[in-house]
Amino acid sequence: xxxxxxxxxxxxxxxYDIEEGANFINLREYEDIVPRDxxxxxxxxxxxxxxxxxxxxxIGTAFIIGCEEEVLKRSHQAVINPYHGQxxxxxxxxxxxxxxxxxxxxxxxxxxxxxxxxxxxxxxRYVDTSSRSIQIESGLGxxxxxxxxxxxxxxxxxxxxxxxxxxxxxxxxxxxxxxxxSEVNI
Numbered sequence: 001x002x003x004x005x006x007x008x009x010x011x012x013x014x015x016y017d018i019e020e021g022a023n024f025i026n027l028r029e030y031e032d033i034v035p036r037d038x039x040x041x042x043x044x045x046x047x048x049x050x051x052x053x054x055x056x057x058x059i060g061t062a063f064i065i066g067c068e069e070e071v072l073k074r075s076h077q078a079v080i081n082p083y084h085g086q087x088x089x090x091x092x093x094x095x096x097x098x099x100x101x102x103x104x105x106x107x108x109x110x111x112x113x114x115x116x117x118x119x120x121x122x123x124x125r126y127v128d129t130s131s132r133s134i135q136i137e138s139g140l141g142x143x144x145x146x147x148x149x150x151x152x153x154x155x156x157x158x159x160x161x162x163x164x165x166x167x168x169x170x171x172x173x174x175x176x177x178x179x180x181x182s183e184v185n186i
Contacts, residue, residue: 011036013043015180025170025178033155033172034065038118041093043168046159047180048099049106050166060163061106062143065114066156068121074150078110079124093118106161111146129153134174147171 007014013025027036042063053059064071082105083091092098093114102112108124115121127146134148140162147158152174160169170178 013040025180029177030157030170030172034116034157035118037094038065038114038116039157041118042114042159043170043180045093045099045102046161046168049103050161050168052103053166054103054107058163058166059107060141060143060161062111062147062158062160063114064111064127064147064150064156064158066116067154068113068115068119070154071113071127071150071156072121072125074129074153075111075113075122075125075127077122077124078126079108081122081124082108083120083123088119091120093120111143136176144169144171144176148174148176151175 004015011026011028013027015025027039030036030039042065046061046063049059049061089095090098090101093102098120102120105123106112110124110126112123113121113125127150129146129149134145134152136144136148144160144162147160147169148171150156151158151171158171160171161167162169168180169176170180
């Protein structure tokens with residue numbers, strides 16, 4: 001028998017590959033930084049982006065969750081921030097009616113900054129933190145290095161979507177903690 005079994009719990013996502021064994025994503029491991037519901041929602045959107053792309057093409061993006069004021073200090077706006085001045089209900093990542101706009105803005109160069117409460121603070125930002133000391137998998141690009149670097153400097157979680165292949169990665173403490181194939185549905 002082959003295939004994958006996916007189970008969603010309040011505290012974790014379990015992906016069991018019948019051939020290779022279990023991969024366990026314990027969302028509790030990130031609770032000291034970000035609430036599970038916010039992490040779950042951002043991870044779910046990232047997997048959709050990785051799987052579906054946008055307008056028939058693959059896209060890559062990144063999300064930094066937590067310590068939004070400090071992340072803003074360590075980044076700069078690459079394009080006009082589409083969330084600046086918008087009402088809180090439009091910026092709430094937990095509101096499913098906002099998913100399509102998040103996916104649309106994921107085509108912008110740069111990262112999303114999301115507060116611990118799930119408020120989208122910015123999209124289209126460049127991280128200014130140095131990534132010289134970062135050790136990540138060969139072949140990963142700038143968004144992965146930026147996510148690793150900012151998670152090394154601050155108590156934040158970074159989630160990246162690779163443009164090539166749609167692979168989703170979760171960064172914490174300067175390292176990639178989890179790699180997920182975008183075919184996983186949560």
